[in-house]
Amino acid sequence: MFTEIKSFLVNAHMNPQELRASQEAIDSRNRRTLNAFSLLSMAAFAAATAAALSADINGISQKATGYIAALVLSIVIFLANKLLVPRFPQLLHSLEFAFECALYAAGMFLTFVNSPEQLTITLFGMYLIVPQLFATRPFRVTVLTIVVALSFIALYYGTDIKPAAIRMQEIVNSTIFSCVGIFLGCCVKKALLERFVFEHRENLANSKERKMQLLQWKSMANIYISMAQVDMDTDEFTMMRTNQFIQDSLPTEKNFTVCVKKVMEATTDPDYLEEVLAFTDMTTLKDRLKDKNTITHEFLGKHFGWCRARFIAVKDSEEEILHRVIYVVENINEQKNREAHLTSMAETDAMTGLFNRQAGSTKIKEKLFNKVDGMFCLFDIDKFKQVNDTLGHQAGDEVIIATAKALRKAFRDNDILMRLGGDEFVLFAKDITTEELGARVIQRFFNTLENTQVKGLEDYRISVSLGATIAKGGEANFDELYKQADACTYESKKVPGKSFTFYRG
Structure with a gap:
């Protein structure tokens, strides 16, 4: 006691x-x-x-x-x-x-x-x-x-x-x-x-909890290029992760609206800047996040390639008015490349690297729907069955591959080139709106074919019969153009050697 x-x-x-x-x-x-x-x-x-x-x-x-x-x-x-x-x-x-x-x-x-x-x-x-x-x-x-x-x-x-x-x-x-x-x-x-x-x-417990939260935030932040917590009431922000490019672009102000505009102007490709600034507009953010947990926008950065910006709503309860958000930017180059590779595999003819039937016809239909004028051509390789029968299928494959290379060399990157199957090919050359201009382009292709050597068949020269028609975007459809060009291809086959015929109705 x-x-x-x-x-x-x-x-x-x-x-x-x-x-x-x-x-x-x-x-x-x-x-x-x-x-x-x-x-x-x-x-x-x-x-x-x-x-x-x-x-x-x-x-x-x-x-x-x-x-x-x-x-x-x-x-x-x-x-x-x-x-x-x-x-x-x-x-x-x-x-x-x-x-x-x-x-x-x-x-x-x-x-x-x-x-x-x-x-x-x-x-x-x-x-x-x-x-x-x-x-x-x-x-x-x-x-x-x-x-x-x-x-x-x-x-x-x-x-x-x-x-x-x-x-x-x-x-x-x-x-x-x-x-x-x-x-x-x-x-x-x-x-x-x-x-x-x-x-x-209590402070000690809160401090430990806070440290644990910070560690968790840092672990999450490692997957992002930048990460910031924004107080929407005061427009102040706390930077959780950044890099030298962003740090060099940050002004001295602690105002998020000013800072994010400066950073985006310094780090975003000019073609994507207007849309990015609209996405980061804080005056409309509450409305855009209404009933949502997150919103995203993809853009091309100057230093990191493809990026995805994201706003994440921070709410204590479902009923609470939004006061804070997390703003993150992540690099998605790898994802974009993977998507492009998968898309390419799905759209590409495995042998030639040209568009396959489904992808090529879809892209031509899109051009026509968007009222793009151009020249629609259909051709097949003369006496191709004879090459297969006498020289073998491997030789036939080499002829198809050489024809595809000649196509890519003679036409522009934004022209649509596709292999329909077998020895049949289709192309759509945009903005070729007259027979005179079309004839010059086709002749350039024929000249390229003349100078193309087929692997293992040095003395062989590729000959094609081609049908062409001028397409008025918004008026013609793919099936009509195909029928017109096919009829012209049939006429071209009557002429020995490389030849082409235009559809005149």
């Missing part, structure tokens, strides 16, 4: 290690407390001094000296706390002790010097107030209060300053008030310290 009482009076049952960990918060509170109570003390003693000096009231006027001394001490402590503690934090604990001593000294001075004939009031009040002032372990103020109480009793017994008639009453009152003050002080200090320890534990 004695150990329990000692622990309560010395440490308030608090772990000293946890108190040390909370010391910064405790010191901050004590400094504010010292500031407030020294001001209150100054005001109280100043008022008491004024009353004592101006009023000729028995029991008050003789206390002026004590009030003035307490006022001066309060002023000194207030100024030291205000001016010196910020520079010398270790001084705070000495000022706390000095303030407690000053209050007790004022009580003792008023009791034994200024009004020895009267019953003690101020000192007993100090017994109740002083132990509760600061958030500290109660040892210091407990010892101080006991010393003051014993000094009070010793002065009573050792001197005749106070009347003998009230001695026993004063000693009893001193004992009661000092014990109550010590008990209340220990309870208050314990409660205060528990609060700070609890807050420290």
Whole structure:
């Protein structure tokens, strides 16, 4: 039991290690407390001094000296706390002790010097107030209060300053008030310290959780080129991940609207800039994210190739108004290349590298639907069956491959070239709108064929029969053009060697 009482009076049952960990918060509170109570003390003693000096009231006027001394001490402590503690934090604990001593000294001075004939009031009040002032372990103020109480009793017994008639009453009152003050002080200090320890534990837990969250964010951020959290109410943002290109483009402002515009202008391909700026427009973002968790936009960057920008809504609940978003940009070059490869495989004839029947006809139909004019041609290789039958299928394959190479060499990259199957080919040369211009293009193809050698068949020259028709975009359809060109191909076969025929209705 004695150990329990000692622990309560010395440490308030608090772990000293946890108190040390909370010391910064405790010191901050004590400094504010010292500031407030020294001001209150100054005001109280100043008022008491004024009353004592101006009023000729028995029991008050003789206390002026004590009030003035307490006022001066309060002023000194207030100024030291205000001016010196910020520079010398270790001084705070000495000022706390000095303030407690000053209050007790004022009580003792008023009791034994200024009004020895009267019953003690101020000192007993100090017994109740002083132990509760600061958030500290109660040892210091407990010892101080006991010393003051014993000094009070010793002065009573050792001197005749106070009347003998009230001695026993004063000693009893001193004992009661000092014990109550010590008990209340220990309870208050314990409660205060528990609060700070609890807050420290909570902050520690939150700090660990926050660190874990940051680690998680960093792990997520590693897959992005950049990552930022944006406060939509203030337009301020926190950069979670960036790189040198973006860092060099960032202005000094912490305004996301300004910064994202500058960064996108510096890092986005000009052909995609207008759409990117519309996507990052913060004035419309809340509406665009309504009932959505995320929105994305793909664009071509100057430094990273294909990128995907994404806004992610940060909501605490489904009903909450959107206040924050995560803005990320990721590199999708690999994905785009994979998609392009898969698309190419799906659209390409494996032997020639030209469009296959389905992909080529679809692309020609798209051109016609979009009212693109051009020349539609259909041809097959003369006497191809004879090549297969006499020289073998491998030789036939080489002839088809050589024909495809000649096609790619003679026509433009934006012309549509496809192998229908076997030795039959179709092409659509856009913007060729007259027979005269078409004839020159076809002749160029024939000349290229003339100069094309087939692997393993050096003396063989490829000959084709070609039918052509001029297509008016928006008026003709693929099947009609095919029939027209096919009929012309049949006419061309009647002419020996390379020949072409235009459809004239």
